[in-house]
Amino acid sequence: MARDVSDTTPITSRNMLVEWLEAGSKTGGAPLLIGTEHEKIPFYAADDSPVPYEGSGGRGGVRALLEGLRDSLGWAPILDRDALIGLYQSDGGGAISLEPGGQFELSGAPLADVHATHDELDAHFAALAPVARALGVRFLDLGCSPKWSRSETPMMPKQRYAIMQAYMPKVGALGLDMMFRTATVQVNLDFVDEADMVQKTRVGLALQPLITAMFANSPFLDGKPTGRLSQRSYIWLDTDPDRTGMLPFAFEDGFGFERYVDYALDVPMYFVKRGDVYHDVAGASFRDLMEGRLQQLPGERATMSDWANHLSTIFPEVRLKTYLEMRGADAGPRAHFTALPALCAGLFYDAAGLDQARELTKGWSAAARQALRADVPGLALDARIEGRSLRDVGRDVLALAKVGLRQRARLDAKGRDESVFLAPLEAILEDGRTLAQRRLDAYYGGWGQSIDAAFTDCVLPQ
Template sequence: MARDVNDSTPVTSRDALVEWLEAGIKSQDALAVGTEHEKIPFFVRSRAPVPYDPPGGGIRALLEGLGSALGWAPIMDRDALIGLYDEHGGGAVSLEPGGQFELSGAPLATVHGTKAETDAHFAALEPVAQRLGIAFLDLGASPKWRRDETPAMPKQRYKIMAAYMPKVGALGLDMMFRTATVQVNLDFVSERDMVEKLRVGLALQPIVTALFANSPFIDGAPSGLLSQRSQIWLDTDAARTGMLPFAFEPGMGFERYVDYALDVPLYFVKRGDHYHDVAGASFRDLLEGRLAALPGERATMADWTNHLGAIFPEARLKRYLEMRGADAGPRSHIAALSALFVGLFYDRIALDGALELIKGWSAEEREALRADVPRLALRARIGGREARDIALDMLALARGGLARRAAQDAQGRDETIYLAPLETIAETGRTLAEQRLEAFRGTWRGSVDPAFEECVM
């Protein structure tokens, strides 16, 4: 999330929360795609992580320079510059807890638009970063620095989260400070459409994780996993993560998701410029004005939207759907993730095919797949099949959906062009993680240091 919301409209009932989600329904001709990607910065000369405001410039200077280049408005947390936003186009830049630099893209009509947006972002960012001696890794987890070597960004909400995380999981701080992802956000045209897309998104998210596996190192050595980032999420906070088995049950809809979200513990309540630490408290208590830390204070729509952004399942519902299972990777993978889900979700034939692909998978099988993928990636199995074979089927469905959409760029090419890197991975069975482990054992000579030259965006 680029910035926390400040809508002070009182929440009068649970029904108002349901209606807020329902308001996300779009018409078929208004469907958009929004792409978010994180990247891990480092100083080129020292290969050290980038603090917020060190002598000579760091993350703050990077934001200041990018803001000047783009003309985007600042996002402040008290006196700290923590992001930028485009007042006209809808995009934003934000910081993750360890300085991971994120572009939250605007809602756009096509994947071509996403690709152009990403190119424009890097065209503006690169000169600023080069002046500061900063570059960006294209890995899903920082490969070398320990957690205690990773700087913290000056955001109030992250201090609250960092204090709470060790109480609910062993790896939550690693999630915050040492991982990076690419994510795609998509629309729905009805409640039924939302449910179908959420089910497909959740069930296939481990397959996506396998295709995008790109975080095989931690603390300067191979971790024994292909997606360390995905493994970290398995031990972060069970109350707000996971595969949402209830989404596959009869009666699933906006109301059921609201009831789930109401039972996820709060992190904070923001009033004015201050974040009140209420970590572990109940949103239901806030809704009824009986939150112990803020007696008499009642929920606002800002509280609700901020709370929904602090829930982290593999696929997430807000006023759109977020697909959250992919490791960060090269620039080509940013558009590839968007193309994959636009192809699956925005074509009826492809969506029906995806529903058929996941048909019959039990909750237990989905959970087992999710648990196996960090280690096995495309060799994990479900329903008697390898993830690689399912990935090939998934990509074929997406390719068909994109071809039928027939959204062309200036050269007359449709959006299928962006699937190529994923199709290569699925066809060869070699993830980026496995390719980089081969380099580690070969030309890198057992060191992760070459990653700071070869795994750069």
């Protein structure tokens, strides 16, 4: 999320929160759009060192990257007090934001199809390249920072991140690694109504481990292999159980907007923003804020902006806002930034394909889904559920997505439909090896067991 929401409407009832989610429904034949977000880890090409906000050794840093893009694109600034911490298109398009360790994120605009996503990425990298080149900065295409320790990783000047940094060690062993050393690609999807949201949430949750497996691309940390193929996904297993996970309640009878609101209300808060100040209320109850009895801010009552900002601090495998966020994939090379939205559009925006995906997964028990989630960081496509490998499940799912994209028939200037963007996933499933496995082969082969080669071979754009 690039910007915290500013809506001072007081919350006077739980029903307002339900209605806020429900307002995202695309009823009456409104088009279903696709938003793609991706993070990338900057480094100085001269010495493979991390890029601090203000720079180092006379070199411009992350702030200079943002300033250069601001000047070239004309996008509006996002400020945290006096610090430039992002940019946004004032017409409601895309935005650029910073993750805690300087991961540079494009939050793409809601677009009609994956061809438009491809064009958006072209424009982003075309604008970013000359700015980064002038600063001597490049970007890793890995799902985890492969070399630098937590202490070597810079911190961006966002007040909310300081609050999270203090709170994370209280609720999980790896929350700080999540904040400072991981990178992801994410797809945002629309829903038509509550029933459609429920169906997409259930299919999305069931298939997030498969997505993690197909996009596994984070086998390194602290300068060496971790023994896992998606270290990023493993980190999430020990981050904060109150706000992460597979949401087993989403598969229970009666799940809908109200049930998700109740779940979100039970997730402890991080902060309350008033004016330019983020007040640290980590661990406090949103219900107390609604009732004006928050100990840290006596008498202060919740607004709709507080609700929207609170939802942005909840991190399940599929997250509900006024749209659905698919959150299972490691960051990767450029082709992966279009492969994920293509996969999701083919599965979730074709009614028949969505029904078949639900049939494929609805027999999986909560225990089996959770076991799969735990196995995937280490095993990726070799993980199994109900007697089948994820490699075999993936072939079925990819076939459904391909049919769905052909049914959508969104064509580019060359007459190609969106299934052209599935090629990287087809190659992974055909070969049977993830990108993480291929990079481990390089590490033990041509890299000579030196992680330094990643700063040459694992660089965006590719």
